[in-house]
Amino acid sequence: MRETLGVRKERAILVGATLPGQRDYDGLKELTALAESAGAVVVDRFQQKLHKIHPAFYIGKGKAEQLADRVKRFNADVVIFDNDLLPRQIRELEEVIKAKVIDHSELILDIFATGAKTAQAKLQVELAQLEYTYPRLARMWGHLDTVVGGGVTAAGAVGGIGTRGPGEMQLEIDRRLVSKRITELKRDLENIDKRKVREIEGRIHLFKICIVGYTNVGKSTLLNALTDADAYVEDRLFATLDTRTRKWRLEGGADVLISDTVGFIRNLPHQLIESFKATLEEAITADLLIHIVDVSSPDALKQIESVNAVLLEIGCTGKQTLLVLNKVDVVSTLNTIETLQTLYPDAICISAKTGLGLNNLHDAVLQKYKGGLLHIKITTTPKNGKIQSFLRAYATIIDQQYSDGCVLIEARIGQNQLTDLKRLKPDRLDVLDTP
Numbered sequence: 001m002r003e004t005l006g007v008r009k010e011r012a013i014l015v016g017a018t019l020p021g022q023r024d025y026d027g028l029k030e031l032t033a034l035a036e037s038a039g040a041v042v043v044d045r046f047q048q049k050l051h052k053i054h055p056a057f058y059i060g061k062g063k064a065e066q067l068a069d070r071v072k073r074f075n076a077d078v079v080i081f082d083n084d085l086l087p088r089q090i091r092e093l094e095e096v097i098k099a100k101v102i103d104h105s106e107l108i109l110d111i112f113a114t115g116a117k118t119a120q121a122k123l124q125v126e127l128a129q130l131e132y133t134y135p136r137l138a139r140m141w142g143h144l145d146t147v148v149g150g151g152v153t154a155a156g157a158v159g160g161i162g163t164r165g166p167g168e169m170q171l172e173i174d175r176r177l178v179s180k181r182i183t184e185l186k187r188d189l190e191n192i193d194k195r196k197v198r199e200i201e202g203r204i205h206l207f208k209i210c211i212v213g214y215t216n217v218g219k220s221t222l223l224n225a226l227t228d229a230d231a232y233v234e235d236r237l238f239a240t241l242d243t244r245t246r247k248w249r250l251e252g253g254a255d256v257l258i259s260d261t262v263g264f265i266r267n268l269p270h271q272l273i274e275s276f277k278a279t280l281e282e283a284i285t286a287d288l289l290i291h292i293v294d295v296s297s298p299d300a301l302k303q304i305e306s307v308n309a310v311l312l313e314i315g316c317t318g319k320q321t322l323l324v325l326n327k328v329d330v331v332s333t334l335n336t337i338e339t340l341q342t343l344y345p346d347a348i349c350i351s352a353k354t355g356l357g358l359n360n361l362h363d364a365v366l367q368k369y370k371g372g373l374l375h376i377k378i379t380t381t382p383k384n385g386k387i388q389s390f391l392r393a394y395a396t397i398i399d400q401q402y403s404d405g406c407v408l409i410e411a412r413i414g415q416n417q418l419t420d421l422k423r424l425k426p427d428r429l430d431v432l433d434t435p
């Protein structure tokens with residue numbers, strides 16, 4: 001988009017610093033993908049082992065001066081850190097480096113800002129950006145004049161990475177206005193959230209599945225392969241920012257709901273998790289999670305850990321989960337599939353792209369959907385047609401009798417459908433021994 005506007009891409013130098021005992025994550029590979037997703041061209045990489053974090057310059061003054069030389073040599077516009085920096089450190093670094101300095105969280109927020117499409121996603125990103133920006137306002141005020149911008153964004157405002165979204169208006173706003181806007185955004189998002197809850201409550205409760213996973217593993221591709229979702233797929237980090245929910249008809253005719261979510265990443269900014277709560281709610285309220293893993297990535301194992309860490313942070317633990325190994329069509333020289341299968345023997349291998357293994361995934365989902373089978377006896381009135389149609393759709397009716405104006409039905413039903421049946425308020429419901 002920016003390219004077609006004739007504006008050159010921002011030239012970025014990437015910096016990764018590790019502390020003693022800390023492993024280098026992946027040699028800046030992921031940061032490269034993030035920077036490129038934000039529209040930058042990576043012109044140089046700078047890795048540094050630190051004894052300790054320098055309070056003013058993070059990597060130390062000498063290294064900051066070396067970076068300043070590289071910025072000149074490579075004609076760079078922006079220096080992007082793989083770490084999160086304090087506002088003061090960014091200020092001091094920008095002074096020495098004479099270029100814009102962006103940290104890991106700001107970069108991710110920026111990608112979200114350019115990618116948000118729906119009204120809800122836009123509000124969520126704006127809130128996250130303002131909450132991250134709020135403590136940094138002093139820096140923005142003092143340093144806008146030294147910032148080397150990337151040109152014109154699609155919205156027409158002067159900006160570049162890290163200044164898109166609400167950052168564009170820094171000169172006009174002050175802390176009071178920011179906090180007023182934060183309150184407004186929270187209220188608007190709460191209203192959207194309430195409306196969604198009402199919508200969900202109004203619907204007959206269907207079994208809910210949520211696809212979760214690291215960014216770019218193939219979540220949207222899987223949703224498209226299973227339903228007619230037509231979700232946006234791209235080899236880009238954070239292609240999906242708004243979630244989609246679709247009906248998926250399982251064998252035997254049962255309908256379940258299946259949703260796509262925003263991808264996770266290591267060190268996902270806390271502010272983003274907070275403001276995307278409504279979107280991540282899909283995972284929290286799901287009956288089943290499909291945790292999808294990209295086996296073609298050498299970092300698959302670490303990505304599983306990061307996803308589990310985010311799930312823990314949003315309070316989504318102890319849920320039934322199917323671990324799904326995707327992209328098995330890609331030949332891997334790293335034996336990632338074998339390692340993962342040893343560690344997770346129940347994992348299901350698929351290729352969302354070619355359709356390989358989707359039948360196994362379907363069968364595993366069907367089994368989870370049904371849960372253990374229960375033998376029930378139910379008493380209701382003939383007028384409560386909802387119960388009878390529910391049982392016809394989701395249970396196996398063994399016997400049905402009419403007595404004293406009541407209907408007595410004996411049936412076999414999946415454990416997971418029992419809650420839904422109870423919601424329809426039968427006069428009496430007894431669970432007999434498991435058949």
Ligand SMILES: Nc1nc2c(ncn2[C@@H]2O[C@H](COP(=O)(O)OP(=O)(O)OP(=O)(O)O)[C@@H](O)[C@H]2O)c(=O)[nH]1
Pocket residue numbers: 213214215216217218219220221222232233234235236237238239240241262263264326327328329330350351352353354
């Ligand atoms: N070879 C191969 N590529 C796949 C497969 N599944 C997905 N991809 C590719 O992986 C890239 C990312 O796919 P998406 O479906 O957008 O991934 P996502 O997890 O939704 O990504 P985000 O929304 O960005 O978090 C795309 O280029 C897909 O074509 C697969 O089974 N095999």
Ligand SMILES: [Mg+2]
Pocket residue numbers: 219220221232233239240260
């Ligand atoms: Mg997606």
